[in-house]
Amino acid sequence: MDLVANVLLAAGASPAMIHSIEEIPDFTPKAHALYINVGTLTPDWLPAMKLAVQVANENKKPWVLDPVAAGASGFRLKACLELLRTNPTVVRGNASEIMALFKGSEDSNSKGVDSIHESTDAVEAAKSLAQISGSIVAVSGAVDIVTDGQRVVGAKNGVSMLQKITATGCSVTALIAAFVAIDPSRAFEATVSALSMFGVASEIGMDMAKGPASLRMHLIDSLYGLDQATVLHRVNISVI
Ligand SMILES: Nc1ncnc2c1ncn2[C@@H]1O[C@H](COP(=O)(O)OP(=O)(O)OP(=O)(O)O)[C@@H](O)[C@H]1O
Ligand SMILES: Cc1ncsc1CCO
Numbered sequence: 001m002d003l004v005a006n007v008l009l010a011a012g013a014s015p016a017m018i019h020s021i022e023e024i025p026d027f028t029p030k031a032h033a034l035y036i037n038v039g040t041l042t043p044d045w046l047p048a049m050k051l052a053v054q055v056a057n058e059n060k061k062p063w064v065l066d067p068v069a070a071g072a073s074g075f076r077l078k079a080c081l082e083l084l085r086t087n088p089t090v091v092r093g094n095a096s097e098i099m100a101l102f103k104g105s106e107d108s109n110s111k112g113v114d115s116i117h118e119s120t121d122a123v124e125a126a127k128s129l130a131q132i133s134g135s136i137v138a139v140s141g142a143v144d145i146v147t148d149g150q151r152v153v154g155a156k157n158g159v160s161m162l163q164k165i166t167a168t169g170c171s172v173t174a175l176i177a178a179f180v181a182i183d184p185s186r187a188f189e190a191t192v193s194a195l196s197m198f199g200v201a202s203e204i205g206m207d208m209a210k211g212p213a214s215l216r217m218h219l220i221d222s223l224y225g226l227d228q229a230t231v232l233h234r235v236n237i238s239v240i
């Protein structure tokens with residue numbers, strides 16, 4: 001939650017981390033986008049997540065799902081599949097998470113929140129999932145993949161050291177929510193842009209970093225300082 005909120009602030013968004021079901025009816029209509037992350041899921045939190053989604057949908061607010069460790073337990077998988085049926089604008093996971101959602105079954109080899117697959121292994125699963133759910137599906141990895149079920153785009157910015165900082169995936173999903181909030185009618189473009197800019201910020205941050213802890217700091221600083229010329233010079237997006 002720390003990294004997620006700080007990444008959002010650095011990007012110019014205004015995060016609020018809300019869990020209590022009592023606050024959802026007041027909070028959710030005020031937000032420009034809702035972000036549901038099941039990272040630290042408990043049975044107590046799930047009803048609040050579902051109510052937040054319901055309120056967001058009723059208020060025509062975009063919402064984004066991060067299905068953290070979807071294949072690691074039956075409880076998580078069921079929760080993620082139920083959330084997936086309630087029309088997320090975007091779903092972003094690592095390859096193992098997206099493949100578990102597509103298969104609809106637990107992965108006995110699951111490494112928990114970390115992926116054991118490459119994003120490129122999950123292209124067909126992502127496409128099918130997008131077609132079934134009507135959501136934009138993004139798979140993070142060395143190449144970030146984004147699909148609406150027809151188009152497939154790859155975004156290649158980023159550094160592998162991001163995998164050594166917890167919640168960089170959670171944070172890039174939050175950034176997607178912030179970008180989608182700007183123009184929900186162009187959620188596909190927003191998703192690709194958020195993944196690219198997070199990757200560009202990590203590349204610039206890596207030039208100053210000595211390891212994961214200092215990359216975490218420089219990533220936030222680089223995102224905060226990112227300008228249009230740098231982005232346009234460095235982005236690497238291609239149709240797959
Ligand atoms: N091999 C890699 N090379 C470059 N960038 C990478 C690589 N693997 C992941 N990334 C980037 O790291 C960020 C996090 O993606 P990752 O796939 O690790 O998410 P995740 O597994 O959900 O992470 P977490 O659960 O820790 O939040 C993304 O911006 C992604 O583009
Ligand atoms: C380590 C961890 N455990 C639950 S969520 C999370 C952050 C990475 O997904």
Ligand SMILES: [Mg+2]
Nearest residue numbers: 068113169170
């Ligand atoms: Mg994750």
